[in-house]
Amino acid sequence: MLHNDDMEPIYEVVWPQSPRGVQRHRRAARLETLNGKRVAFLWDYLFRGDELFPVLKTELTARFADIEIVGYEAFGNLHGADEKERVGRLPQDLRDRHIDAVVSGMGC
């Protein structure tokens, strides 16, 4: 331990956080268009997604005539007691359904 001119201790201290050991990933490649693509809606069954996702389906279909929407009902509630199991199955579930893109909500 060091001291300053007034003989007060000087402390040299270490970092209270911890290295971010989690593996870093690149995000998936974006699409050129949503025309001809299967887009899945994923919902946590909270915060009025049941009102907004139908609106989103209408808006996306108006902009991309050949888009195919797979509703949130196909995947069930992705929050709550079964969250870990359901989210854990999600990558394979999305592949099995040949999903091209995902819209996930509601984080509120």
Next chain:
Amino acid sequence: MLRASIASESASIPSVSIVCEGFEGQARATARGHGYDGLPLAVTVGHVDSQSADEMIDNFVAYTVDAIVAGLIGADEAAGEDNDEPNALDIVARGSIDEINAQFLNEGWTEGNPIIPPTRERVESFLVDSGHDPWKLLGIAKSSGRDLTIWSIAVNAVMAGCRPEQLPVLIALTEILADPRYGAEHSGNTTGADALIVIDGPNAANLGFNTGPGAMREGAHANTSVGRWLRLYLRNVFGFTVSEHDKATFGNPTRPVLAEDMACLAEIDWPPLSAAFGFGRDEDAVSMARMNSGTIIGSVFGSTPEAIVPYLANGLTRVAAWDLTHVYGLGHDQFQPLLVISPMIARTFSKAGWSKADVQRALFNEARIPAQIFERMIGEWSNLTAGQPTLVDLVEAGHLAPVFGESDDPGRLVPIVMAPERLLIAVAGDPNRANAFALSNDGPHGWWTAKGIDHTPASDLVCAIEHPGSDASVLRTRLPPG
């Protein structure tokens, strides 16, 4: 919902996440904590819960839909920020105790109270007799992606003023935080629950934990410092600060550890709380859950169980509100409120020959609320249970026990939990007072999880074991991996 987006990205499927205004920082921090920097967000104008349907939809169409489209199509962006953070042994601050405290406060590394400066020597001294490898990895913090190491536990323990003999308790708590059943990643949810640690077992008293008067208040070093360590660890390693993962609207003060009165439990032959999670009476254990709210049940008057059960049950119903969505909704059979009773109350039951299970059954039968109130709490008033089903609907769907749907009378009385054993009981506090405290838990968002406390010195550092007279310099031979 970031976790669903991350699952999608892991399958090489592009995603965009809809978040309400004000949640962007938490969303970005969550993505970074899973190794995915820069996932696209589509932000709503304001929070949807307080908007009319027309207002919400107009805003959504005008502002959010474009962001959804932009998040899915277009050019790929480079990966996120480079890591310019310190290494574990780097000196991050140098100065007087005032200067260190000011810098830690400025960096967000304290909760506002003064800290003991975590010099390398103090941290090494904290660990040297434990035998633990400082770089042993107990898990990854789900929220931040940071390593849960013995070293990081010790740094925050020094800051909190913990003593080395408390390290086994801190390790057990870290194991709880790393356990997926606990759900530490939810520790910053908006309703702002905070953890309650309960310690029991034959050696709890030897560690200096107060079980008596003021059992849930600061005042005893062990209870206070271990409770404070949890707050610091959640800030510094899990990232629960307002700039990252903490979205608590209000929050609670840090709770000191609640230590059960083992002498009273032995006298009345009742199991401790940890027995509910599979631990024996001869084992030291910590149990932990995040608690929403609590209420005192004051001056419990009566000399028989029959006289005091109605009042205690009433206390439990008073902490059973929106959190009933953890019976079914946000959780499923995960509402497990805790009733802390003073030894005097516990003895009233025991003198009448009642076991803890007898008390739980009586409380289950007595702690009832009108079905209509239950349904409003989880449906109409909070909108937390999708579709706002009635309790009869949920019984018919197999989600609830038949007792919740014995008629469709909205005024009928229904339980607040699925089964008697869901009403947890602990014994602590002033032995000469008849008071109780009821607390409600936050379901899967910090669910009751218990771990044993292993006091045995580790054998990770063989050199330390072989040279018992050695000092902290032993640890200097082991640098962090990488």
